[in-house]
Amino acid sequence: MTDSDILLRVENLSKHFPTKSGSVKAVDGVTFDVKRGTIVGLVGESGSGKTTVGRCTLRLIEPSGGRLIFDGKDLVSLSDREMRSYRRRMQIVFQDPYSSLNPRMRVEEIIGEAIDTHRLARGSARRERISELLARVGLDPEHGRRYPHEFSGGQRQRIGIARALAVEPEFIVADEPVSALDVSVQAQVLNLIQDLQQSFGLTMLFIAHDLSVVEYLCDEVVVMYLGRVMERGPSRTVYAMPRHPYTQALLSAAPVPNPKAHRQRVILQGDIPSPMNPPTGCVFRTRCPFAIDACAEVIPPLDPVAPGHYAACIRRDDPAVLSQGKRL
Amino acid sequence: MNSLPADIVLRVDRLRTHFELGSRVAKSVDDVSFDVKRGETVAVVGESGSGKSVTSLSIMRLLSPPGRIVGGQILYRAGDGRVLDVAAVSQKEMRRIRGREIAMIFQEPMTSLNPLYTVGDQIVEMIRLHEPLPKQEARKRARRMLELVEIPAAERRLDEYPHQMSGGMRQRAMIALALSCNPKLLIADEPTTALDVTIQAQILDLLRRLQAEIGMSILFITHNLGVVADIAHEVVVMYAGRVVEQASSQRLFERQKHPYARGLLACIPDASRDRTPSGERLRLNPIPGNVPSVMALPKGCSFAPRCPLRIPRCEEDPPLLVAEPHHLSRCWRHDEL
Ligand SMILES: Nc1ncnc2c1ncn2[C@@H]1O[C@H](COP(=O)(O)OP(=O)(O)OP(=O)(O)O)[C@@H](O)[C@H]1O
Ligand SMILES: Nc1ncnc2c1ncn2[C@@H]1O[C@H](COP(=O)(O)OP(=O)(O)OP(=O)(O)O)[C@@H](O)[C@H]1O
Ligand code: SF4
Numbered sequence: 001m002t003d004s005d006i007l008l009r010v011e012n013l014s015k016h017f018p019t020k021s022g023s024v025k026a027v028d029g030v031t032f033d034v035k036r037g038t039i040v041g042l043v044g045e046s047g048s049g050k051t052t053v054g055r056c057t058l059r060l061i062e063p064s065g066g067r068l069i070f071d072g073k074d075l076v077s078l079s080d081r082e083m084r085s086y087r088r089r090m091q092i093v094f095q096d097p098y099s100s101l102n103p104r105m106r107v108e109e110i111i112g113e114a115i116d117t118h119r120l121a122r123g124s125a126r127r128e129r130i131s132e133l134l135a136r137v138g139l140d141p142e143h144g145r146r147y148p149h150e151f152s153g154g155q156r157q158r159i160g161i162a163r164a165l166a167v168e169p170e171f172i173v174a175d176e177p178v179s180a181l182d183v184s185v186q187a188q189v190l191n192l193i194q195d196l197q198q199s200f201g202l203t204m205l206f207i208a209h210d211l212s213v214v215e216y217l218c219d220e221v222v223v224m225y226l227g228r229v230m231e232r233g234p235s236r237t238v239y240a241m242p243r244h245p246y247t248q249a250l251l252s253a254a255p256v257p258n259p260k261a262h263r264q265r266v267i268l269q270g271d272i273p274s275p276m277n278p279p280t281g282c283v284f285r286t287r288c289p290f291a292i293d294a295c296a297e298v299i300p301p302l303d304p305v306a307p308g309h310y311a312a313c314i315r316r317d318d319p320a321v322l323s324q325g326k327r328l
Numbered sequence: 329m330n331s332l333p334a335d336i337v338l339r340v341d342r343l344r345t346h347f348e349l350g351s352r353v354a355k356s357v358d359d360v361s362f363d364v365k366r367g368e369t370v371a372v373v374g375e376s377g378s379g380k381s382v383t384s385l386s387i388m389r390l391l392s393p394p395g396r397i398v399g400g401q402i403l404y405r406a407g408d409g410r411v412l413d414v415a416a417v418s419q420k421e422m423r424r425i426r427g428r429e430i431a432m433i434f435q436e437p438m439t440s441l442n443p444l445y446t447v448g449d450q451i452v453e454m455i456r457l458h459e460p461l462p463k464q465e466a467r468k469r470a471r472r473m474l475e476l477v478e479i480p481a482a483e484r485r486l487d488e489y490p491h492q493m494s495g496g497m498r499q500r501a502m503i504a505l506a507l508s509c510n511p512k513l514l515i516a517d518e519p520t521t522a523l524d525v526t527i528q529a530q531i532l533d534l535l536r537r538l539q540a541e542i543g544m545s546i547l548f549i550t551h552n553l554g555v556v557a558d559i560a561h562e563v564v565v566m567y568a569g570r571v572v573e574q575a576s577s578q579r580l581f582e583r584q585k586h587p588y589a590r591g592l593l594a595c596i597p598d599a600s601r602d603r604t605p606s607g608e609r610l611r612l613n614p615i616p617g618n619v620p621s622v623m624a625l626p627k628g629c630s631f632a633p634r635c636p637l638r639i640p641r642c643e644e645d646p647p648l649l650v651a652e653p654h655h656l657s658r659c660w661r662h663d664e665l
């Protein structure tokens with residue numbers, strides 16, 4: 001693989017939020033690549049830093065450290081002015097279709113605003129573009145005259161997607177775009193996302209907490225816990241043979257609609273520790289069924305375990321951990 | 329005199345709960361029937377707006393106006409052996425039953441926990457409300473409850489306020505509060521929906537274990553079919569205020585007798601089915617359209633506008649039919665499924 005296959009390289013990214021009671025290490029040394037034309041899934045429990053990574057990659061918030069190489073250029077080093085031309089190439093779709101659309105704007109104004117910001121079309125070309133976009137996401141061009149509250153959740157998510165597509169981006173961060181939707185509507189939106197990815201050759205960072213959605217949709221998966229990457233690799237490999245005890249626990253806990261799937265459940269004890277005061281060494285060790293004293297000593301590096309597959313666990317080659325991964 | 333077969337704790341019988349909004353009526357629950365057996369978990373599953381919460385609030389008699397039970401019975405076998413119609417008893421009697429015999433837990437723990445009192449004080453008060461124990465005794469019982477739901481350092485946690493706990497811990501504290509009077513029936517309305525999967529697995533595991541220990545029945549409300557497969561013995565599928573299918577969990581997941589349940593299961597992504605062996609993605613099979621509003625239901629079968637099997641007869645309202653022994657379906661074409 002050459003570097004030009006990679007559209008976005010996130011390198012040692014960190015984001016620390018200063019608060020009254022100390023600094024929150026929301027993201028700490030996160031590294032992964034997004035190849036052109038692929039969908040990378042970012043999963044992990046609440047508070048693991050997924051949204052923060054997504055927002056940093058678009059520089060909607062400023063990283064505290066690390067590099068974001070987009071199409072060969074480090075975005076972190078760009079001035080606001082230089083960043084402007086990149087903004088158009090990268091867009092975000094939010095989880096909450098209810099609050100991410102301005103309730104006082106008509107749908108055509110919401111989409112038109114994005115077109116105007118980047119001066120992409122005017123007059124009749126602009127109107128045509130809006131109709132096209134609405135049709136593209138499966139809405140009636142007539143719908144442009146209406147306000148967001150007149151739409152269902154799934155339709156609002158389509159509007160959010162149309163707005164992101166309006167500027168013809170190459171890269172989209174989709175932050176839990178289907179999490180608030182009923183499954184019957186979720187499937188409609190997932191089909192739409194795939195169609196768009198194929199017809200526009202879009203590259204996507206897809207943030208989700210539903211592991212079966214990610215297994216289905218994503219080419220690669222990045223598993224985060226407390227601001228760090230625990231494991232990443234091609235989805236098929238990671239799901240078939242998870243090498244990190246956290247990924248193993250996560251996969252075993254995900255409920256599947258089949259009462260006969262008597263899987264070996266790994267029930268994790270306790271809760272996620274506070275990111276204000278993360279455990280030393282491996283951040284997962286306080287809940288890890290395989291933790292040993294050495295896990296408190298070093299931060300396990302994200303080491304290769306198979307082609308393109310990396311895991312950050314010092315016991316990843318241990319027979320006990322390996323057989324747990326096989327049993328899932 | 330009401331009566332119930334011996335193994336049945338709760339029988340919801342042709343329940344109808346409507347909201348009258350001016351000239352319009354929301355038929356949120358319309359002809360819903362099911363039984364909950366002793367020691368069994370019944371899951372009520374359906375998409376947003378299908379009437380799951382209104383069903384559970386009706387059973388608890390916690391509806392707020394203009395919500396009103398307009399028809400049917402909710403038969404409950406009380407601790408003293410009497411069979412009561414919960415839909416018709418006085419509010420006074422209902423207050424005695426609520427908490428003591430039927431307890432409820434919610435998605436949002438702060439709907440049952442009071443932020444101004446410590447968790448321990450709340451459990452102690454609940455225990456003493458129903459049983460005249462001295463304070464020290466009640467506190468000991470409260471500590472045991474926290475231990476039962478696996479809250480570590482229970483003695484110390486008794487003196488904590490809800491906001492000092494993590495989300496998963498609060499959820500467990502709420503369960504401890506709900507179970508502190510040994511309810512016969514626990515109604516759980518999406519108790520794990522806001523939780524992470526690892527915490528959800530802990531809570532489901534806990535409920536299963538507590539059920540085995542205490543022998544309580546559980547009415548579990550959820551929109552997640554994965555959770556249903558995990559916890560339920562019996563499944564009730566709701567759509568637009570009605571039961572459209574009912575069967576044991578084993579049976580229902582094996583073979584759906586209603587196009588809605590079949591469609592739901594077909595559209596949940598499953599890589600082993602929806603990707604080819606070489607990894608290529610196949611398109612999902614969504615159910616077209618949206619769930620109808622209970623304010624403007626289509627004529628006849630309310631699933632008809634989205635149904636791939638629709639025939640002219642579907643303009644007539646299908647009743648809940650016996651598709652197979654112990655398997656009900658509200659579909660004219662159930663025998664073709
Ligand atoms: N502006 C902020 N100030 C302080 N802390 C923050 C801020 N934004 C996020 N955090 C903290 O950073 C951590 C990571 O948050 P983030 O929203 O990225 O998690 P997430 O993985 O997206 O979680 P979720 O699944 O709940 O959306 C959390 O502990 C969060 O409380
Ligand atoms: N107070 C109310 N006034 C008017 N309509 C109501 C009221 N409460 C509920 N409804 C209507 O009754 C229907 C059923 O609502 P219910 O809350 O039972 O759905 P649900 O199945 O629990 O959905 P969810 O999965 O979103 O919790 C909905 O269409 C809702 O709009
Ligand atoms: S009754 Fe008709 S429309 Fe309704 S589910 Fe059956 S086939 Fe479909």
Ligand SMILES: [Mg+2]
Binds near residue numbers: 051
């Ligand atoms: Mg987030």
Ligand SMILES: [Mg+2]
Binds near residue numbers: 380381382
């Ligand atoms: Mg509800």
